[in-house]
Amino acid sequence: MNEITNDNDKCAIALEALHHVIDPEIGLNIVDLGLIYQLDFDEKTKIIYCTMTLTTQFCPMGESISDGAKNCLENTFEGYQININLTFDPPWNADKISPEGQQFLN
């Protein structure tokens, strides 16, 4: 993940929760896969902005992965609205997989 967030404590909780969202094809969680780019927390409007990507733009599993991230954050942060922003700039590549993720794949 690009270490961009406006609340490091909440971001750590969110990332911990997002570890439970698994890419069904690869079997690896979306955090270690490097799909989460940014997490921002707007305390005034109670909105969490999650900027993330997919391994490929028209990934057939895209909806389930983004729905998974949304469901997971909703359950973790009750009372917050979740705004998932899918971006493909920069596009995902294998270099974004964390060392833990690489170890899992090995």
Added chain:
Amino acid sequence: MFAAATSGLAKNTSFKVVLPFYFYAALCFLFASILLIFSSAAFTQHYFHPYTLTVTHAMALGWGTMIILGASHQLVPVLIEGALFSDFLAYCSFIAAALGIPLLLYGFYHFDFSVFTKAGAILINLAIIFYLVNLAVSMARSKKENVHAIFVFTAALWLLITTLLGLLLLYNFTSNILSNDSLYYLPVHAHIGVIGWFLLMVMGVGSRLIPLFLISKYHNEKLLWWIFILINLALIIFIFNFLFSFYPVINFFCVGAIALAIGLFGYYCRKAYQQRLRRKVDGQLRISLLSIAFMVIPVVLSIVLIILSFYFVENNSVVLAYGFCIFFGWITAIILGMTFKTLPFILWNRTYHHRSAVQKTPNPKDLFNSRVFNMMAVAYLIGFVVFLIGIFGGFIYVLQVGAVCIFLSAILFNLNIFKMVIHKPDSK
């Protein structure tokens, strides 16, 4: 409760578009394997036999083409990074092909080229035109073009040429519109279909999907362009040589170019495999990679056929083995592997995409029975080898044993498809 929003999500092809193609193809594989048992004796005779023609077209159109059409409606958006233009055209394509194929097969089986057989061929051509238009508009609307998409589009163009030529040959049976009989043109019809459609399509999609499934960093677009040029050049030269001159030496060049293209594709896959991050390769991908090795057998057999043609000898068993290795070998192997790499995800998505991270969900690969998959793979490999021995030996009993094994693999394939389709989520 607040409403949640997701932006930037691309629209994928609906599973409703894709599934009918898969079901139809699975049933056609079963049908072709049953026909193989009851028509084994035809594989000891001349290759231009009603039963052989029926089995070949059931495999080429009903099995290979239908499943590739279905999968490509799902995968083309991944390749071109743009949505499929029209679900309606995809449905039209399915309906036209689904109606046309049985009519054509019935005609071949009874060696009856009446109006129904011709109507079947016309419907198949319509199906391909619908597919091609859908593909062309989808590509034109997409922001990004790449080598994989060019492979797929060119393959679809060759498919249309194949089916149009097939229609022409059908009319030529009843009214002599060509300068030679239809049997004379069969090699052109068959090779445009096998090389132009199947080989280009498999390479175009495989070169994108294999690195993607292996999570490989390897990509070599220049190499893929060389493969593309070699295949198309070889095919065009083969057609012109066949129609206007017929020098067997030129066919050697064509086979050499195709062999080189297959070798380069094998090299591409090997590099992707070596540079993969995902160390454990599943059975489905393994059988798909094995199919690349299966490509070598028809190449070797085609060299034998060219050498024989120098001496004006036509060996039926080599011709039959050549066709069998293409349709029951290479094409079937890649489909058996790739079906269980794509269909479980399509069906998983249908059932679980709203439940992701809400409740515990199974893995897509848990939707089918892996033991049944392994048994299917073993039955298929035994059947393939035994039937091939039967073709060369001319032993009807051996052919029947091989056909029964292939039939078993078709049953197991259909069982797993059925298991996936009726899968219901755990209500707990």
